[in-house]
Amino acid sequence: MSDTPKQLNLPGVPEAKQGREVPEKWGWTEASVWNERMLATLERGIKGGKWFSLIDKVWKTENLQSAAVKVAKGKSRKKPDGRKCHEYLERCPKRLPELQELLKTNQYQPQPVQRVWIEKPGSTELRPLGVPQVEDRVVQMALRNVLEPIFEHTFAERSYGFRPRRGAKDALRQIQKLLNAGKHWVVDADIKGYFDNIPQDKLLQAVEQHVSDGKVLELLQRFLKQGVMESGKGWSPTDSGTPQGAIISPMLANIYLNPLDHLMAGSGYEMVRYADDFVILCANREEAEAAMGQIRAWMDGAGLTLHPTKTRIVDATQRGGFDFLGYHFERGYRWPRKKSLDKFKDAIRAKTLRLRSGSMREITEDINRTLRGWFAYFKHGLRNIYPPLDSWIRQRLRTILRRRHKGTGRARGRDHQRWPNVYFAELGLISLATARAEASQLRTGTTKRKAGCGKSARPVWREGRG
Numbered sequence: 001m002s003d004t005p006k007q008l009n010l011p012g013v014p015e016a017k018q019g020r021e022v023p024e025k026w027g028w029t030e031a032s033v034w035n036e037r038m039l040a041t042l043e044r045g046i047k048g049g050k051w052f053s054l055i056d057k058v059w060k061t062e063n064l065q066s067a068a069v070k071v072a073k074g075k076s077r078k079k080p081d082g083r084k085c086h087e088y089l090e091r092c093p094k095r096l097p098e099l100q101e102l103l104k105t106n107q108y109q110p111q112p113v114q115r116v117w118i119e120k121p122g123s124t125e126l127r128p129l130g131v132p133q134v135e136d137r138v139v140q141m142a143l144r145n146v147l148e149p150i151f152e153h154t155f156a157e158r159s160y161g162f163r164p165r166r167g168a169k170d171a172l173r174q175i176q177k178l179l180n181a182g183k184h185w186v187v188d189a190d191i192k193g194y195f196d197n198i199p200q201d202k203l204l205q206a207v208e209q210h211v212s213d214g215k216v217l218e219l220l221q222r223f224l225k226q227g228v229m230e231s232g233k234g235w236s237p238t239d240s241g242t243p244q245g246a247i248i249s250p251m252l253a254n255i256y257l258n259p260l261d262h263l264m265a266g267s268g269y270e271m272v273r274y275a276d277d278f279v280i281l282c283a284n285r286e287e288a289e290a291a292m293g294q295i296r297a298w299m300d301g302a303g304l305t306l307h308p309t310k311t312r313i314v315d316a317t318q319r320g321g322f323d324f325l326g327y328h329f330e331r332g333y334r335w336p337r338k339k340s341l342d343k344f345k346d347a348i349r350a351k352t353l354r355l356r357s358g359s360m361r362e363i364t365e366d367i368n369r370t371l372r373g374w375f376a377y378f379k380h381g382l383r384n385i386y387p388p389l390d391s392w393i394r395q396r397l398r399t400i401l402r403r404r405h406k407g408t409g410r411a412r413g414r415d416h417q418r419w420p421n422v423y424f425a426e427l428g429l430i431s432l433a434t435a436r437a438e439a440s441q442l443r444t445g446t447t448k449r450k451a452g453c454g455k456s457a458r459p460v461w462r463e464g465r466g
Contacts, residue, residue: 020035020036021036022034022036022039023039023043025165026039026042026149028164028165029145029148029149030063030066030145030146032060032062032063032066033057033060033063033145033146034149039149042149042150042153043153049209049210050209050210050211050212051150051210051211051212051213052212052213053213054146054147054211054213054216055103055213055215055216055219057146058103058139058142058143058146058216058219059099059100059103059104059142061096061097061100063142063145063146064096064099064100064138064139064142065092065096066142066145067138067139067141067142067145068088068089068092068096068138068141069089070141071085071088071089071134071137071138071141071247072085072086072088072089081131084134085134085137088134088135088138095135099135099138099139103139103219106215106218108139108219108222109222110132110133110136110139110222110223110226111132111133111135111136111226112226112227112228112229112235113131113132113133113136113226113227113228113229113243113245113246114131114132114228114229114230115131115228115229115230116131131245132243132245132246132247136223136226137246137247139219140223140246140247140248141247143216143219143220143248144247144248144251146216147207147211147216147251148164148251150210150211151210151251151254151255151258152164154210154258155254155258155261156258156261156262156265157265158174158261158264158265158270158271158272158273159254159257159258159261159273159274160174160272160273160274161250161254161273161274161275161277162250162251162253162254162275163254168274168325168326168377169377171272171273171274171324171325172324172325172327172380174272175272175279175281175324175329176334178270178272178281179281179316179329182283183270183281183282183283184281184315184316184317185281185282185283185284185285185287185288185313185314185315185316186279186280186281186282186288186313186314186315186316186322186329187279187280187282187288187291187292187295187311187313188279188310188311188312188313188314188322188323188324189278189279189280189292189295189306189311190277190306190307190310190311191276191299191304191305191306191307192304192305192306192307192308193241194253194276194304195241195242195243195249195253195276196240196241197240197241197303197304197305198240198241198242198252198253198256198303198304199240199302199303200221200224200225200239200240200241202256202302202303203224203242203252203255203256204217204220204221204224206255206256206258206259207220207252207255220248223246223248224238224242225237225238225239226238226243228243250275253275253276254275256302257273257276259298259302260295260298260302261273263294263298264280264291264294264295267291267294269282269287269291269294270282271291272324274324274325277324277325279322279324280292280295285313285315288313289313292311292313316329316330316331317331317332318330318331319331323337323339326339326340326377326378327340327378327380327381333382334380334381334382335381335382335385336378336381336385340378344370344374344389345392347370347374348367348370348392348393348396349396351363351366351367351370352367352393352396352397352399352400353400354399354400354403355403356400360397360400360401360427361427361428363397363400364397364424364427364428364429365428367393367429367430368428368429368430371430371432372430375430375432375435375436379435379436379439381436383433383436383437383440386432386433386435386436387432387433389432390431390432390433393429394421394424394429395410395411396411397419397424397429398411398415398416398419399411401415401418401419402415
């Protein structure tokens, strides 16, 4: 059975209008809410700058239906959480009218989120994650369908995280562009516990600048105050922050940091932000220190704190560099940061245990799924990163084969002749080094040759030239 949910046709409910004639940049908006007239109003600006009468669009049946489909989309039935989402979707014809009535009469009350702790890459600490109930996710998605375009229209150009048709690669390209322009003095900032420490009163005030529907604001406040339920500890309130894992949290996080984005842009600073991670690239140390001062002042007024040890000013042309969105930038080059490599290796280790069952071709196909996803993001690193990874992966596969042939320990010596590299190539194992070379050839060679010629007063920042 396919994991892709199908659109439901609820009894007595007309299908949402399809094929809207709207600007391409708004094509992602929910069609049952944002029609041509509303989007035109959004473009030219609503009178008074605030939106009223939005709650009826939140509980609109087509919007709730669309929200249920979005919540289940991409969720695998093989996992418990995915099964719950798909089961709810199947019960929508009965459940959504009941949910709609609760929202209409202002009786809807979110359930406490389930607190779970997950490993934090590269640290012995655990990260708290909130897992909302499925129906709460549906309501949050319906709420986001209504609110997101309103705030997307106000967001700054250099904000890339959790926004429609933007992503980490766009942020990385901007970083590369600024480094190439000589802005290598970097304010590498880290907000201490951002999602957990956003002042809720100030966050709601930020929302109220553009939304005046009291019922929508009350619904939003109920989500912020729903609390968490933790095994062995029971319920505890959430007096600050937004729960990580909630569908509306990324949008709310962007809303709260949006004034900082505009402040930096208005002051002439080149800030690149992805959610709560951001850097400011400057031409000299004095500029970087001035930017740092403005950030600290804004954080104090916003009730936030910069991490005392993780926030720093660095010269990216010197040894040490800085990390951003999984990459490490240093002395004119970039490559996957250590935490990214460690996480990648952990994923490969889990798929290449010595006692792994299945044919070698099946194991190879499983590994390739990880390799494709990882390389799609990290294909712009230094080219000398990839051959050692290829060698390490093949060694782990040889160790499995050695074990199956009654050998002990890791693969070594004659194992490399018994199962040469070509053996794994014939099985279809992806070579990261080969993929890197092919990707390099697809890019314009002329520009890269010019960039590498002669001497320069500053390093030419390369997308992975070795």
